[in-house]
Amino acid sequence: MTLRELRLRTFRNISRLDWTIGSGVHVLTGANAQGKTNLLESIYLLSTMKSFRGATHHEMIQEGKKGYFVGAHVEAETDTRIKFYWSPRERKLTLNEEPVPSLADYLGVVKTVVFSSADIELVRGSGRFRRRFIDLICCQTIPGYLLCLQNYSKAVKSRNLLLKRRPPDPRLLASFTDQVVQLGNQIMEARKNMVPKISPMARLAFRQISKERDEELLIEYQPSVRQDFAHELERHFPRDSQSGSTGIGPHRDDILFKIQNRDAARYASEGQQRSLVISLKMAQSQFLRGLFGYSPILLIDDVMGELDPHRKAAFLPLLHNAQSQSAQVFMTTTETSWPKDIARNWTFWALQTGHLSHFKPAQ
Ligand SMILES: Nc1ncnc2c1ncn2[C@@H]1O[C@H](COP(=O)(O)OP(=O)(O)O)[C@@H](O)[C@H]1O
Numbered sequence: 001m002t003l004r005e006l007r008l009r010t011f012r013n014i015s016r017l018d019w020t021i022g023s024g025v026h027v028l029t030g031a032n033a034q035g036k037t038n039l040l041e042s043i044y045l046l047s048t049m050k051s052f053r054g055a056t057h058h059e060m061i062q063e064g065k066k067g068y069f070v071g072a073h074v075e076a077e078t079d080t081r082i083k084f085y086w087s088p089r090e091r092k093l094t095l096n097e098e099p100v101p102s103l104a105d106y107l108g109v110v111k112t113v114v115f116s117s118a119d120i121e122l123v124r125g126s127g128r129f130r131r132r133f134i135d136l137i138c139c140q141t142i143p144g145y146l147l148c149l150q151n152y153s154k155a156v157k158s159r160n161l162l163l164k165r166r167p168p169d170p171r172l173l174a175s176f177t178d179q180v181v182q183l184g185n186q187i188m189e190a191r192k193n194m195v196p197k198i199s200p201m202a203r204l205a206f207r208q209i210s211k212e213r214d215e216e217l218l219i220e221y222q223p224s225v226r227q228d229f230a231h232e233l234e235r236h237f238p239r240d241s242q243s244g245s246t247g248i249g250p251h252r253d254d255i256l257f258k259i260q261n262r263d264a265a266r267y268a269s270e271g272q273q274r275s276l277v278i279s280l281k282m283a284q285s286q287f288l289r290g291l292f293g294y295s296p297i298l299l300i301d302d303v304m305g306e307l308d309p310h311r312k313a314a315f316l317p318l319l320h321n322a323q324s325q326s327a328q329v330f331m332t333t334t335e336t337s338w339p340k341d342i343a344r345n346w347t348f349w350a351l352q353t354g355h356l357s358h359f360k361p362a363q
């Protein structure tokens with residue numbers, strides 16, 4: 001998938017951008033706070049309608065302005081033109097000049113995989129981050145999965161509200177419990193199938209980037225429900241009723257990463273953890289490519305600066321690899337000098353206070 005054109009108006013510190021973009025690897029350089037991440041954020045926004053930094057739409061409007069606009073021309077199997085305007089009063093999303101009736105119809109048009117320094121939470125943070133990762137891949141590849149997740153979360157909320165009543169209405173409780181079980185089983189099934197698909201790809205990428213033979217990566221799905229959800233909920237009922245919340249279910253699932261057979265969150269070095277995150281993202285990208293027949297757009301924010309020289313040297317070939325599979329890559333960095341052989345086929349850009357220009361790297 002290739003982003004051919006990006007247009008921004010009053011988006012964060014970028015007042016106006018009309019950018020015509022070729023394929024391949026694009027390196028966005030510039031000092032801190034110039035708008036590099038903002039630019040990636042606008043591309044990611046087109047794929048999920050959300051900020052990968054967790055910002056609100058309001059925060060993305062340029063200070064003092066009424067709204068922001070992001071427009072794009074993307075090429076995959078077909079050509080698509082997207083226009084998105086957001087202001088507190090008005091939201092307008094069009095696809096090839098046609099209004100988009102529901103977000104669920106739109107999501108999936110632009111496929112991206114984002115790598116950012118905050119992704120280290122995937123290894124070190126709570127299970128929420130790992131569930132979000134696997135769910136994102138499921139959302140990108142399984143029709144109806146997003147809706148199922150949303151409905152599950154609503155059903156759990158309703159059940160929890162009911163559990164807080166003394167005593168809960170048994171008929172209502174049974175009905176919400178049924179919904180929780182039915183939707184929860186679908187989520188667990190999808191996750192259980194997805195983990196072994198991602199796992200071998202991540203393992204291979206991890207081996208390439210770490211280059212140590214004995215650094216083997218293992219990924220294990222750890223569902224909170226071990227056998228029969230309905231049965232276990234029933235057994236768990238006294239505790240749920242006391243706490244007023246549903247204590248088991250896919251909202252408590254986790255994924256375990258093991259390196260050299262030990263829990264990576266607790267035993268892996270910082271460098272290993274960073275390599276692990278990159279491997280997971282590479283796996284996500286490869287999986288999407290295998291399924292759709294074209295690579296997603298890779299958005300890599302400030303990742304290079306955090307790798308030690310050895311891992312950095314191993315990361316670059318992964319990018320070349322992606323490029324040879326005709327992936328389009330956008331990578332931000334504060335580094336301005338690049339070895340000639342590495343940078344040969346890449347396009348360099350400089351961002352300065354929200355303005356983009358061509359850039360020739362020092363060698
Ligand atoms: N809504 C906004 N309006 C105007 N400027 C903004 C807005 N949000 C962020 N900025 C500015 O954008 C800059 C940060 O951009 P960012 O893309 O994070 O920088 P970097 O180049 O380091 O990645 C800061 O100068 C910040 O003040």
Ligand SMILES: [Mg+2]
Nearest residue numbers: 036037302332
């Ligand atoms: Mg940044």
